[in-house]
Amino acid sequence: MIGNDIDVKVVPLRADEDVVRMRQTLRECLVSIGFSLIEQTKMITAASELGRNTLRYGGGGEAHIEKVTDGGRRGVILSFIDQGPGIADVNLALTDGYTTGNGMGLGLGGARRLADDFELITAPGQGTTVRIAKWKLF
Amino acid sequence: MRNETSRLGDIIIEHQEKLLEGWLASLISRIGRRDAHAETELRQQASRFLSLVGTTLRNAGSADIDSSAWQEARQLLGDISANRVRQGYSSIETANFVFSLKEPLTSYLQTEMSGDPATLVTEIMATNSLFDKLGLFTVESYQKSREQVIMRQQQELLELSTPVVQLWKDVLALPLIGTLDSARTQVVMESLLQKIVDTGASIAIIDITGVPTVDTLVAQHLLKTVAAARLMGADCIISGIRPQIAQTIVHLGVNLEDVITKATLADAFLVALQRAGSVIVQKDR
Amino acid sequence: MERIPILKMGQLLLVTIQVDMHDRLAMTLQDDLTTRIVKDRAKGVLIDISALDLVDSFIGRMINNIAAMAKILDADTVLVGMQPAVAITLVELGLTLEGVKTALNVERGMTMLKLGSFS
Numbered sequence: 272m273i274g275n276d277i278d279v280k281v282v283p284l285r286a287d288e289d290v291v292r293m294r295q296t297l298r299e300c301l302v303s304i305g306f307s308l309i310e311q312t313k314m315i316t317a318a319s320e321l322g323r324n325t326l327r328y329g330g331g332g333e334a335h336i337e338k339v340t341d342g343g344r345r346g347v348i349l350s351f352i353d354q355g356p357g358i359a360d361v362n363l364a365l366t367d368g369y370t371t372g373n374g375m376g377l378g379l380g381g382a383r384r385l386a387d388d389f390e391l392i393t394a395p396g397q398g399t400t401v402r403i404a405k406w407k408l409f
Numbered sequence: 410m411r412n413e414t415s416r417l418g419d420i421i422i423e424h425q426e427k428l429l430e431g432w433l434a435s436l437i438s439r440i441g442r443r444d445a446h447a448e449t450e451l452r453q454q455a456s457r458f459l460s461l462v463g464t465t466l467r468n469a470g471s472a473d474i475d476s477s478a479w480q481e482a483r484q485l486l487g488d489i490s491a492n493r494v495r496q497g498y499s500s501i502e503t504a505n506f507v508f509s510l511k512e513p514l515t516s517y518l519q520t521e522m523s524g525d526p527a528t529l530v531t532e533i534m535a536t537n538s539l540f541d542k543l544g545l546f547t548v549e550s551y552q553k554s555r556e557q558v559i560m561r562q563q564q565e566l567l568e569l570s571t572p573v574v575q576l577w578k579d580v581l582a583l584p585l586i587g588t589l590d591s592a593r594t595q596v597v598m599e600s601l602l603q604k605i606v607d608t609g610a611s612i613a614i615i616d617i618t619g620v621p622t623v624d625t626l627v628a629q630h631l632l633k634t635v636a637a638a639r640l641m642g643a644d645c646i647i648s649g650i651r652p653q654i655a656q657t658i659v660h661l662g663v664n665l666e667d668v669i670t671k672a673t674l675a676d677a678f679l680v681a682l683q684r685a686g687s688v689i690v691q692k693d694r
Numbered sequence: 695m696e697r698i699p700i701l702k703m704g705q706l707l708l709v710t711i712q713v714d715m716h717d718r719l720a721m722t723l724q725d726d727l728t729t730r731i732v733k734d735r736a737k738g739v740l741i742d743i744s745a746l747d748l749v750d751s752f753i754g755r756m757i758n759n760i761a762a763m764a765k766i767l768d769a770d771t772v773l774v775g776m777q778p779a780v781a782i783t784l785v786e787l788g789l790t791l792e793g794v795k796t797a798l799n800v801e802r803g804m805t806m807l808k809l810g811s812f813s
Contacts, residue, residue, distance in 0.1 A: 287716035294714065294748065309599065312748060312779035316787065319750040323717070344553075378751050381787040408560055595782070602778035609798055636790045640781040642774065642797040667792075 278338040284351075285331045290322040293334045297349070300336055304345050304407055314347070314405045317385040320378030321351040321401050329353025329399055339404075346387075346406035354398040361391060417518075417536060418466030421459065424517055429459055431513030436506065454489050459510070461485060462543075472539045474546060483546065490550035494558055500551045507544040511537065567596045573604040573613075576678060579685040581610045581643075584674070586619035594630040598637050605643050612684055613638050614677045618649030628663040635668055644684070646670070648677035698723045700730050705737040706807055707769075708800075712745040720756045727760055731767045738807035739764050742800055744775025754789040761794040770810070771795065774803035 280300070282293040294315050301311045318334070325332040332353030339346050358364050365380050379401065383389040386403035393399040421428060433455055437448060461482050469478035486507070493503040515533050522529040571593070574582045581604055583597065601613060615634065620627065635645040648671040650658075658665060671677040682689065696719065701708040707730055709723070727739065741757065743749065749757075761771040772795045776784075784791070797803040 287718050291714050291716045308747075309595075309779045309782060312783045313786065315748055316750050316783045319748065319752075320787075323750075323752060378787075381751065384786050384788075385783065408557070408564075598782050598785075599778065602781055605798065606778060611798070611802075633785050637778075637781045637785045640773075640776050640784060640791060640796055641778065642776075642799075642802060 280336040282334045282336065283331075284322055284325050284334055284353075287326070290319060290326060293322050293336075294319055297336055297347075300338055300347055301405075304338065304347060306405065306407060310405060310407075313385040314349075314403075317382035317403055318349055318351075320382050321349070321403070324378060324401070325351045325353045325355075325399075329355030332398075344406050344408075346404055348388075348402060348404045351401045352398070353400075357395045357397045357399055358391075358393045359395050361393065365391075414466040414469060414472050414535070414539075417514075417532065417539075418463050418468075420517055420521060421463035421514070422467065425459060425463060428510075428513050428517065429456055431516070432459065432510050435509045435512060450492075454485075454492075454506070458482070458485055458489070458506075472535060472542075474539070474542050482543070486543065486547050487550045487554075490547055491554040494551060494554040500548050500555075503551045504544045504548045507540055507547050511540045514540075564596075567593060568600070571597050571600050573600050575604070575608050575610065576614070577682060577685065577687070579609070579611045580678070580681045581605065581608065581613045582616060582674065582678075583613060584616045584619060584649075588622070589617075589620055589627045589630050591626075591630065594633060598634050601634065601638060602641055605638065605641050611643050612646065612681045613643050614646045614648055614674060614681060616649040616674045616677070617647060617654070618651070618674070620649075623654045623657050625661050625663070628658065628661060632663070632665075632668075644669070646677045646680060648672070648674045697726060700726060702730075702734050702736070705735070706740055706804065707731065707734065707736045707738070708740045708742065710742040710745070714748070715753065717752055720753055724756050724759055724763075728763050728767070731764055731769050736769050737810075738769055739771040740800065740803045740807060741771065741773045742775050742803075743773065743780075744777070744799070746780065747777060749776070749780050749784055751787060751789060754784060754787075754791060758791060758793055770807055772797050772803040772806050774798065774800055 280296055282296055283289060284293065297315055297318050298311060301314060306314070322334055325334070330353060332351065332355070335348075335350040335352070337348040337350070339348055365383065379391065382401070382403055387406050388402075388404040390402040391399075392402075433452060436451055436455060465479055465482055466472075469476070471478065473479070474483065489506065490503055493506075514536055518529060518532050518536065522532065570586065571583070574584070576582045581601070583601055585597070587593075589597070604610065605613065615631065617623070617631070623631075631647065635647070638645050646669045647665075650670055650672060669677075669680065671680060679689075698709060698711060698713070698715070698719065701710075707727065709727065711723075713719070715723075730736065731739065739760065741760065746753075757773060761773075764771045773791065774797045776796065795806065797806055
């Protein structure tokens with residue numbers, strides 16, 4: 272996923288409060304693009320899940336909030352980047368416990384359902400980048 | 410270093426008035442709709458576009474319309490295209506806005522460079538190339554706008570086709586007609602939940618008499634809707650379950666244990682009333 | 695250290711969550727509530743999330759945990775005021791909060807707790 276005109280905010284994720292700050296920054300961005308309340312809620316919730324992963328399992332990292340005008344459509348691309356241990360079994364990570372949400376469920380499956388686009392780049396020992404995007408329809 | 414596009418830019422800016430008149434004459438005759446408002450609007454758009462192209466050419470240093478220097482021009486063409494879509498013009502009519510500027514412009518080039526045929530040819534080719542690109546960009550913008558209008562209309566249709574009805578003080582009914590796909594489910598959930606907030610209803614009857622087939626996906630969508638309503642304190646009753654659907658549900662192994670189901674909307678309504686604490690009394694005739 | 699206030703109303707404990715909670719704050723709330731249920735011999739817990747425009751899996755699990763722990767301590771829990779956008783998102787996320795009773799608002803929630811209409 273590559274956007275055209277560049278407008279990126281980088282939010283470090285090193286502590287719990289950073290995740291809150293990231294959510295607020297993201298909210299402002301989504302509102303400025305004109306997303307509906309439901310679209311905002313879904314995206315920020317997905318971001319919260321991924322931000323937490325970066326913090327808890329990735330050893331900290333950063334979030335990139337990119338406002339995009341890709342040709343005719345507008346949207347936001349979020350990237351969560353860490354230099355942590357990486358995810359060994361991607362398939363397992365994506366099939367979360369859909370019923371109860373208990374246990375280790377990395378929230379990746381949930382984030383994927385809530386966003387329009389989803390991209391996962393990871394390898395053991397190579398860190399993890401999760402990218403999600405939401406596009407404004409009209 | 411001589412700017413490859415600056416000469417064209419100079420010509421446009423120098424002869425802007427005359428060019429505009431020549432261009433407008435051609436635009437208005439092509440469009441053929443005699444309407445004062447449309448003409449005024451056309452004048453404004455043409456005037457803005459011409460001056461914008463002139464300044465961009467002079468300052469840009471390149472005819473690459475995808476570059477950031479041309480952002481404002483692209484924006485303007487995008488707006489004009491969206492405007493044309495709303496007014497019902499065709500994509501060709503819209504593109505002609507740009508293409509019809511070529512003629513008056515090349516006429517001027519011929520006048521300006523009559524003594525220098527080699528340069529004239531180069532400039533004319535460059536002009537053609539630039540305006541072809543701009544014209545194609547306009548068509549592309551037009552198509553994108555059209556798609557957006559269609560999608561918005563589809564959304565509105567979806568919303569109209571999922572009415573939520575208040576049957577009683579605490580009871581809502583949601584008669585579903587047609588297939589329940591993922592997009593429809595979103596609309597259904599939003600309508601239902603909003604109605605729950607507005608009316609304070611604690612029971613929602615989802616009637617699926619009008620839903621032709623119930624497969625695993627449809628069942629999942631239904632269960633999602635029920636779960637969402639429950640999170641807001643409203644219980645759901647699913648009614649209108651035809652025998653075939655009951656069989657399908659059992660075969661699929663869908664778990665409907667936590668959901669009350671009734672064969673008809675009428676039965677569901679009775680149960681709902683009882684749960685809401687109402688009693689129906691038969692009056693003596 | 696910031697904490698979310700817990701109000702005692704007779705035998706009920708009322709918690710109104712109004713801030714964008716970070717994880718540590720949520721854990722603290724969980725602990726505080728459990729302590730208070732015992733200390734105040736509460737029979738019911740009402741969690742008001744009408745001011746929350748976001749509930750993610752962590753908060754969701756916190757709510758599940760609170761309800762489960764309250765039950766062990768012989769108290770009922772009702773979650774009230776969930777916003778539509780939040781409900782839709784939670785369901786999409788796969789969190790149905792099945793172990794928690796829900797009501798539209800504080801008034802209804804209190805009625806439920808007082809009637810003790812729990813199995």
